[in-house]
Amino acid sequence: MSQYVLIKKLNVQNANAIAELTYGFPAITNFLGFAHALSRKLPASLNVNLGGVVVISHKNQVHARQPKGWGDYVFALTRNPLTHQGKTAPINEEGRMNMQISLLVELKGLVAGDTLTETDLKAHLKRLIPTLRLAGGQILGFEACELLNTEEQQAYALRRLMPGFVLMDRHEYLVAHFEQRKTEQDDVCLFDAWCDFATLTYRANPSEHQQTEDTVEAEQAIVKANWEYVPKPNAGYLVPIATGFCAISPLYDAGEVANVRDNTVPVTFAETAYSVGEWQSVHRLHHIESALWRYTDNHPWYIATTNELIQPIIEPDFIDSEAAFNPDNF
Amino acid sequence: MDSTLSDAVADYIEQRKQTKLEPLLKALNKVLDKSDDPVAIAQAKADYAEQAAPIEATFEPAIWLTDAAKRAKQISLATHAAKFTHSDAKASSMLVTQHEINSSYVTTASLKAKAIDAVGNAAALDLAKLLKIEVAGESLITQLQAGHLKALNAFTDDEQVLKEWQAGFKEALGDARLTGHTLTKQLYYPVTQSNSKDNAYHLLVPLTSSALAHKLHNTVTQTRFGEEAKAIKEARKKGHYHPQESVSFVETAVQNFGGSKPQNISQLNSERYGQSFLLNCAPPDYQGQIKSPSKQASFFNREFSYLTAKNVKEFRAFLANLKDSDRNFKTRYKRDFWYTQPILDTLFERAALLQNQTELTGWATSPDVKMKKAHCLWLDVFNDNASFQAEREKREWQEEVAHDFATWLLRKLENKDVYLLGDNEHSYFKKLCLQQLKAFERHTPKLGGL
Numbered sequence: 001m002s003q004y005v006l007i008k009k010l011n012v013q014n015a016n017a018i019a020e021l022t023y024g025f026p027a028i029t030n031f032l033g034f035a036h037a038l039s040r041k042l043p044a045s046l047n048v049n050l051g052g053v054v055v056i057s058h059k060n061q062v063h064a065r066q067p068k069g070w071g072d073y074v075f076a077l078t079r080n081p082l083t084h085q086g087k088t089a090p091i092n093e094e095g096r097m098n099m100q101i102s103l104l105v106e107l108k109g110l111v112a113g114d115t116l117t118e119t120d121l122k123a124h125l126k127r128l129i130p131t132l133r134l135a136g137g138q139i140l141g142f143e144a145c146e147l148l149n150t151e152e153q154q155a156y157a158l159r160r161l162m163p164g165f166v167l168m169d170r171h172e173y174l175v176a177h178f179e180q181r182k183t184e185q186d187d188v189c190l191f192d193a194w195c196d197f198a199t200l201t202y203r204a205n206p207s208e209h210q211q212t213e214d215t216v217e218a219e220q221a222i223v224k225a226n227w228e229y230v231p232k233p234n235a236g237y238l239v240p241i242a243t244g245f246c247a248i249s250p251l252y253d254a255g256e257v258a259n260v261r262d263n264t265v266p267v268t269f270a271e272t273a274y275s276v277g278e279w280q281s282v283h284r285l286h287h288i289e290s291a292l293w294r295y296t297d298n299h300p301w302y303i304a305t306t307n308e309l310i311q312p313i314i315e316p317d318f319i320d321s322e323a324a325f326n327p328d329n330f
Numbered sequence: 331m332d333s334t335l336s337d338a339v340a341d342y343i344e345q346r347k348q349t350k351l352e353p354l355l356k357a358l359n360k361v362l363d364k365s366d367d368p369v370a371i372a373q374a375k376a377d378y379a380e381q382a383a384p385i386e387a388t389f390e391p392a393i394w395l396t397d398a399a400k401r402a403k404q405i406s407l408a409t410h411a412a413k414f415t416h417s418d419a420k421a422s423s424m425l426v427t428q429h430e431i432n433s434s435y436v437t438t439a440s441l442k443a444k445a446i447d448a449v450g451n452a453a454a455l456d457l458a459k460l461l462k463i464e465v466a467g468e469s470l471i472t473q474l475q476a477g478h479l480k481a482l483n484a485f486t487d488d489e490q491v492l493k494e495w496q497a498g499f500k501e502a503l504g505d506a507r508l509t510g511h512t513l514t515k516q517l518y519y520p521v522t523q524s525n526s527k528d529n530a531y532h533l534l535v536p537l538t539s540s541a542l543a544h545k546l547h548n549t550v551t552q553t554r555f556g557e558e559a560k561a562i563k564e565a566r567k568k569g570h571y572h573p574q575e576s577v578s579f580v581e582t583a584v585q586n587f588g589g590s591k592p593q594n595i596s597q598l599n600s601e602r603y604g605q606s607f608l609l610n611c612a613p614p615d616y617q618g619q620i621k622s623p624s625k626q627a628s629f630f631n632r633e634f635s636y637l638t639a640k641n642v643k644e645f646r647a648f649l650a651n652l653k654d655s656d657r658n659f660k661t662r663y664k665r666d667f668w669y670t671q672p673i674l675d676t677l678f679e680r681a682a683l684l685q686n687q688t689e690l691t692g693w694a695t696s697p698d699v700k701m702k703k704a705h706c707l708w709l710d711v712f713n714d715n716a717s718f719q720a721e722r723e724k725r726e727w728q729e730e731v732a733h734d735f736a737t738w739l740l741r742k743l744e745n746k747d748v749y750l751l752g753d754n755e756h757s758y759f760k761k762l763c764l765q766q767l768k769a770f771e772r773h774t775p776k777l778g779g780l
Contacts, residue, residue: 018585018608019611020538020539021542021543021546021606021607021608021609022608022609022610022611023583023585023608023609023610023611023612024610024611024612024613025611025612025613033517036520040529057613060612060613060615062612064583072582072583072584072607073581073582073583073584074583074584075583075585090417090588090589090591091589092414092415092416092417092587092588093585093586093587095583095585095608155772155773156773158773159770159772159773159774159775160773160775162678162679162682162683162686163679163682163683163686165613165614167613171434171435172434174434174435174436175434187442189440189441189442190433190436190440191436191440191441191542191545191546194436195546195549195579198579198609198610199553199577199578199579199580200577200578200579200580201575201576201577201578202566202575202576203575203576204565204566204570204571204572204573204575204576206571223570223571224569224570224571225565225569225570225571225572226569227566227569227576228647229644230575231644231668235664235667235668235671235672237613237614239609239610239611239612240609240611241611242611243435244435245519245534245536246435246437246439247534248410248424248426248438248537249424249508251532252508257508257509257510257535258507258508258509258510259421259509259510259511259512260510260516260533260535261510261512261516261533262516262518262533265518265530265531265532265533266532266533267510267532267533267535268532268533268534268535269410269422269424269508269534269535269536269537270534270535270536270537271410271426271437271438271536271537271538271539271542272437272536272539273435273436273437274435274436274437275434275435275436277611279613279614281675281678281679283675283678283682283766283769283770284671284675295519295520297519297520297521297522297532299532301435302519302532302534303435
């Protein structure tokens with residue numbers, strides 16, 4: 001039986017909205033880092049620690065606009081102090097956002113029924129959370145911080161997080177779609193398959209009777225066609241996400257690389273690794289476990305991921321017969 | 331394509347020379363065109379010869395290459411550049427060239443052809459072009475990585491000189507000693523270590539992949555401004571056939587690097603005018619506030635139809651295209667998860683949103699309410715009218731809401747020319763809705779229980 005800390009309706013301002021090639025929501029590693037920092041700051045006497053994180057988005061406001069009313073978004077930028085020469089200081093653009101989120105954080109080490117520790121823990125969390133930053137943004141406040149010990153409590157609390165959207169890990173969709181694309185086209189690469197989750201695609205279906213008519217002069221003939229929307233590779237609100245890092249250099253021993261912030265830990269150069277995520281409405285989250293993101297490490301991969309996806313089946317007892325649903329085709 | 335890499339290199343040097351000589355030639359031609367005075371012409375020719383001679387000398391391939399090899403350490407060829415994080419970051423840049431197929435995450439290694447970037451002194455960027463010249467899949471970079479420089483054999487017989495060149499150019503491929511910098515990001519990543527209970531960390535220094543950004547930039551601009559893409563868009567606009575799919579990137583954002591001097595960041599950054607495209611990963615947006623529905627007769631009103639219009643349209647297309655051979659589990663699975671579920675999701679999101687609007691509470695018992703009783707009972711959870719709550723408790727309204735949903739959906743899906751939906755489908759949708767509605771209601775906050 002897993003226990004969770006629920007940090008409900010946490011308001012954050014000026015969080016980082018850009019994760020390398022994606023924007024609109026901070027990378028999942030930011031939230032894991034937040035829980036980890038929180039865990040480290042809890043007094044050792046409590047003897048508990050925090051693990052994986054479920055992220056639920058309630059409100060999301062990226063500081064970006066479309067200057068022409070359509071087309072690409074541009075970010076609203078800060079005006080920074082001038083340089084010593086009185087010129088505008090050079091900047092690399094940053095994207096920021098305000099958001100309201102709820103976090104469910106896995107809690108380990110709390111003995112059930114130990115109410116003394118529970119109250120102590122809650123008091124510490126309430127004091128610590130506003131002192132931290134989340135994805136580089138300031139925490140303005142939160143509605144409540146609760147401990148969810150039983151399944152009943154968890155279901156009860158989840159319903160109260162409606163309306164909201166949970167971020168789910170769907171990297172297996174990307175793999176499956178890539179395999180599919182490879183069978184159709186030889187020189188396709190994973191990047192192309194990934195882009196398919198971000199694009200809007202239409203395909204032309206020629207009207208049949210027209211085609212036969214025009215066979216004589218097929219070269220010049222203009223065939224009428226219906227352009228149909230091609231659905232995304234899988235169902236759901238799928239988005240490309242940054243999900244962790246991949247090392248691009250060997251792992252150097254502590255102190256081997258110059259000018260790093262800490263000479264006592266091994267260092268490696270890394271790049272962002274991308275995958276696919278799904279925003280799912282909270283009422284469909286039946287097991288908190290299935291949306292729980294955790295750190296994994298297996299050099300060169302430093303990836304945040306959830307457990308294997310088990311697709312729930314909508315109560316099979318009444319999908320059993322064909323008779324239950326049978327649109328008559330003419 | 332008979333030319334070899336050596337020829338291409340020679341061509342490149344020749345080209346560089348011509349651009350240098352161009353202003354001088356122009357000056358000469360000007361005099362030749364304008365005057366007939368033999369003295370002036372002779373003077374101009376002499377001037378030209380005098381000024382061109384040192385240029386001709388420096389662009390003698392062997393000499394130029396020696397000079398180039400000396401300058402090579404001023405730049406570094408890279409796929410990952412530190413300056414994208416901060417324009418003053420002086421950490422090492424990295425060149426990743428291997429290609430990995432079996433990985434489930436997108437990284438630079440998943441690209442087959444990687445655009446190679448050059449960072450460093452903008453005055454030495456001509457070298458980057460030289461090193462990147464590719465003939466039949468071979469470039470000076472691949473040769474250097476293989477540890478030889480055969481393409482340059484043509485320009486010198488001296489082994490010693492060749493060695494010097496190799497050593498010089500090699501410096502452009504990466505720093506001899508990797509360094510971090512205070513202006514790069516450096517983050518601790520917790521790692522599990524079997525032998526200790528304490529937290530162990532690796533320090534990650536993330537570098538932006540310019541190669542990946544370049545690939546995305548090319549893909550996006552291709553779909554927008556490419557000749558082929560234009561033809562496809564045109565065909566789609568007119569409703570004509572085109573064998574290829576029309577692909578568009580929507581909701582993209584642009585991030586600028588380097589301001590008005592994109593070449594200060596890197597060469598590729600300059601090629602994409604300092605712009606980098608970003609893909610949207612934001613959660614779906616819902617309207618934060620909704621009005622009291624008391625004036626509406628049903629929850630399944632025009633607003634709800636509007637919100638689900640896209641899903642309904644897709645559902646209709648799906649049903650219209652069903653064939654007899656589609657009577658299988660996969661089709662039924664698709665029907666449930668791809669088409670019915672998103673509509674149900676919208677239903678419950680809207681309901682929760684309305685139930686959460688506590689400042690509206692009590693609308694269902696106001697005298698001028700027009701909405702159906704069952705819908706009122708469902709939506710106005712915190713109404714403090716005792717008889718209202720008592721009726722709500724009976725839960726008889728659930729059946730009716732599910733029934734109304736099924737009726738509404740069936741009407742929306744109606745397409746008599748192609749298929750018929752009847753009582754079977756109605757009771758199926760009703761069951762599906764009722765089952766989820768019950769689960770939804772089980773944990774709905776009650777009056778006084780929030």
